[in-house]
Amino acid sequence: MAVPAGGASSQGHGSLLSGAGWAGDGGVDPEDLPDGLVVADERGTVICFNSAAARITAVPRAAALGSPLEQALPLEDLKGRRWWTLTDPYGGLAIRYGQPERNLLLPGGREVLVSARYIREHPTGPVRRLVVSIRGTEARRRTERSHAELIATVAHELRSPLTSVKGFTATLLAKWERFTDDQKRLMLETVDADANRVTRLIAELLDISRIDSGRLELRRQPVDVVAAVGRHIQGHTASGQDPDRFLVRIQQPLPDLWADPDKIDQVLGNLLENAVRHGEGTVTIEVSAASAKNDEKGTGVTVTDEGPGIPEESMSRVFTRFWRGSKRGGTGLGLYIVKGIVEAHGGTITVGRGPCGGAEFRFILPVGAPAYLS
Structure with missing residues (x-):
């Protein structure tokens, strides 16, 4: 990050990174930056303290601007040592150009991620600007x-x-x-x-x-979804499920679908297994033409059971890692993977409540094209 070596008023910071003082074309307003930005001049006085910095540190901008850096940003390392005294950016080694990102503490023990850049006019000259980036640790x-x-x-x-x-x-x-x-x-x-x-x-x-x-590989081939559903139902009946428990509804005509057959089998297998294991009554599978993203042609598949369903408050967490719901076994990773596979195909998947109160999962895949994607 380049910061102008010329003077800047402590009354504001709009010109610090924009207009004629900014080294790039078009300029950047500190308020547009997602992270906290603090800039001190050659005397260690704060001349820039954007809104993100004020939010992350809970220090009012008005109190920070014009004050010494150590006062505006009283950081300590994890051993309780004062950070600016320890690193001494203005009086330390002249060949040092900054500090890598590390965890530091604000008063009260609040943890933040801080990195710093020392701006010098000459390779071994004095520090003219000290640019500090601050991020929260929540993510x-x-x-x-x-x-x-x-x-x-x-x-x-x-x-x-x-x-x-x-x-x-x-x-x-x-x-x-x-x-x-x-x-x-x-x-x-x-x-x-x-x-x-x-x-x-x-x-x-x-x-x-x-x-x-983002490295899930898809080997797109023609996929017969109806045949794939039939294979999974046969597998469940062969393992002892009553064939009458399954109801398949096909709305013809169906568009041609180019997708990864193994991955679609994985999606269908997971949804059907969940319906059989955790649901009750009839498991209904509907396959029909559907409108995918951007009004593309697509194929929609809905799997519904007649069990107790998923509580409304849990709907938003169904596709997250480790979600098992009440009395659910397994790793809790299956639906997270299902969502990832569907979205890798450019499709969407939703969860809701079926007509008889059970869980209803519906995914829509765009028709696609014969290709190898990675």
Whole structure:
């Protein structure tokens, strides 16, 4: 960030970053910056203190302007040392050009993220301007909490199946001859099921990583949504569900759909499994032509059950990480991944209450085009 070396009035700061004094074309008003901006002159007097800085520090702008930097921004490091005394920007090393972003404390222990830039007229000359950027820590704290929750969830979900796998394999190795073939088969089937559970969890974590980083790969091909719904229903009936529990409604004609077949299968599988496991009564799946974003042609799929539904106050959190609702098992990551997949296709997904009071999930995918996107 370049700041003019000429003088600036302590009565305002509009000219500091805009007009003739600003090094760029067009200028930037400090009030347009999303972060707090504090600028001190060569004497350490505050000449710029924007609204974001006043909001983050709870220091009135009028009190900050014209006052010494240490007084307007009395920062301490996490060990309680006064920050400006420790770093000594005006009297310290002449080859230093700033301070990297770090966590510092305001009076009362409020934490902020602070970085600083020293502006010198010459490479080793005195500091002519000290530019300080201030940000709140709320976003970082939310990210840190999310990561901590993810680690705790993964550790919890892995512990149970791995304990089971270790126990059965150790028992079989130590006492193989003592078990009948049926007992061995039962234990190995349990090990296989637990290994599949671990594999699914790892796949979910990889999906989350790709969604969060914007690297979810889509291999678009023609997708027959009706056939995909049929396959999932057959899977549920083969595992013991009553075929009469499922009602499929297709509104023809349907537009051609270009999407990633595996990812669409993942979306359908998750929504149907939730309806079967957590809902009650008939599970209705409707497929029809729909209007996607920007009035594009699209395909809409609605999955509805007749269970207790999702409480109104929880609707806004359904697609967030770790949301399980009351009495819900699993990692709480499935619907977060579903939303990420749908949006990666350029589609939308919503949740609401069905005609019979159960949960209703509806996603709409644009027709798309044959392409490989990453």
